[in-house]
Amino acid sequence: MDAYVEKDAVEVSDDGRRPPEDPPVTPREAPDHEAPEDPVDAGTEGSGGSAGTTGPGTGIMALSMPYQVVVAVALAVAGVFACVHLAMVFLHVAPSNTLTKRHGEAVGDWIYPEFEQNWKLFAPNPLQMNISLEVRAELATADGGHRTTGWIDLTAQDIEAIRHNPMPSHAQQNQLRRAVDFYLNTHTDDGRPNGSRSTFSEQYMRRLAMQRLYALEGSDGRALGPDTRRIQIRTVTRPVPAARWSDEKARTNPGYRQFPWWTITETDRSVGDRASRTEAGR
Numbered sequence: 001m002d003a004y005v006e007k008d009a010v011e012v013s014d015d016g017r018r019p020p021e022d023p024p025v026t027p028r029e030a031p032d033h034e035a036p037e038d039p040v041d042a043g044t045e046g047s048g049g050s051a052g053t054t055g056p057g058t059g060i061m062a063l064s065m066p067y068q069v070v071v072a073v074a075l076a077v078a079g080v081f082a083c084v085h086l087a088m089v090f091l092h093v094a095p096s097n098t099l100t101k102r103h104g105e106a107v108g109d110w111i112y113p114e115f116e117q118n119w120k121l122f123a124p125n126p127l128q129m130n131i132s133l134e135v136r137a138e139l140a141t142a143d144g145g146h147r148t149t150g151w152i153d154l155t156a157q158d159i160e161a162i163r164h165n166p167m168p169s170h171a172q173q174n175q176l177r178r179a180v181d182f183y184l185n186t187h188t189d190d191g192r193p194n195g196s197r198s199t200f201s202e203q204y205m206r207r208l209a210m211q212r213l214y215a216l217e218g219s220d221g222r223a224l225g226p227d228t229r230r231i232q233i234r235t236v237t238r239p240v241p242a243a244r245w246s247d248e249k250a251r252t253n254p255g256y257r258q259f260p261w262w263t264i265t266e267t268d269r270s271v272g273d274r275a276s277r278t279e280a281g282r
Contacts, residue, residue, distance in 0.1 A: 085115070093117050113170065113178065128250070130238045132156065133176045135209045138230040138261075139218070146229060153236075154212050179208055180235060183259075191260060205233060206262050210272025225272055234258040 060071050088110045091100050100107060111117065132155035138148050155176055162168040183205050186198040193199070214225030237255040242248040 085110075089115065089117065113174065116174070116178075128240045130240060131177070131180070132236045132238070133180055133233065134236060135212070135231055135233050137213055137224055137228045138232075139224065139227040140229050141227075149218070149224065151234070152212075152216065154209070157212070175208070179205055202262065203268070205259075206231065206264065206268050207271045207275070209233060210264065210268050211275040214272050214276035225269065225276070228264050228269070230261050230263050232259065232261045 060068055063071065088107055091103070091107045092111045094100065132153055134151040134153050134155075136149050136151050138146050140146055158172045158176060161172050179201075182197075183201045186193065186195045186201045188194050209231050210225055210228065213228055213231070214223050216224050218224050218227075235257045237257075239250050239252060239254075241252060242250055
């Protein structure tokens with residue numbers, strides 16, 4: 001490296017003249033990219049060991065042996081669950097085959113209701129109608145007679161609970177729709193049973209309606225459920241109107257499909273009462 005040069009005395013030639021001065025020498029700064037004169041091995045400083053040695057393990061290997069076993073078992077269980085779930089979803093959406101025919105009930109129990117697959121959103125012709133479920137009840141009066149309520153829109157209740165709710169429940173979103181689909185798939189167009197689950201689907205509809213009626217009050221302030229003797233359910237199909245900028249023409253009148261009058265049993269009444277109490281206590 002260059003350094004400052006200091007002269008203690010001025011040299012003079014024999015003839016008395018001063019020699020020309022040398023230009024001043026300035027120090028040269030080391031470029032930023034040059035390494036320091038005495039580099040220190042980063043691998044030895046601060047690690048407590050010589051260069052080339054490895055520190056303690058990372059990730060799972062940094063844990064003690066019992067915790068490693070627990071994490072490994074948890075990862076294995078999660079992997080098995082993921083594989084089983086993917087297999088069940090595949091069998092659910094796959095065309096009918098030997099496995100689905102033999103194990104279709106097990107696949108359905110796994111998928112419904114939380115993992116239901118509905119591909120209608122991607123169909124060439126998506127649904128363009130809103131279907132709501134309404135119920136009316138025949139109530140016993142104090143004088144031994146009976147009276148019939150107006151139509152109560154159960155779907156509107158769920159929509160009101162979902163609106164402005166960032167985390168609506170699965171039941172509020174799909175329970176009524178799934179109940180109607182279940183009933184229609186187990187009955188013919190004229191209401192006759194066409195399968196072994198027809199009776200169960202009717203019971204489910206009755207008890208679902210009773211659950212709602214126990215949560216509603218009549219004009220006298222009493223719950224409708226205890227006085228209900230019969231109920232009738234209907235579906236209302238309302239076409240979605242076309243956009244204002246569209247020239248599409250579609251009917252706007254709603255369509256109705258009424259189910260028969262069903263007599264309410266004591267079991268229906270007790271199940272509806274218990275379900276409504278549970279829902280109210282949440």
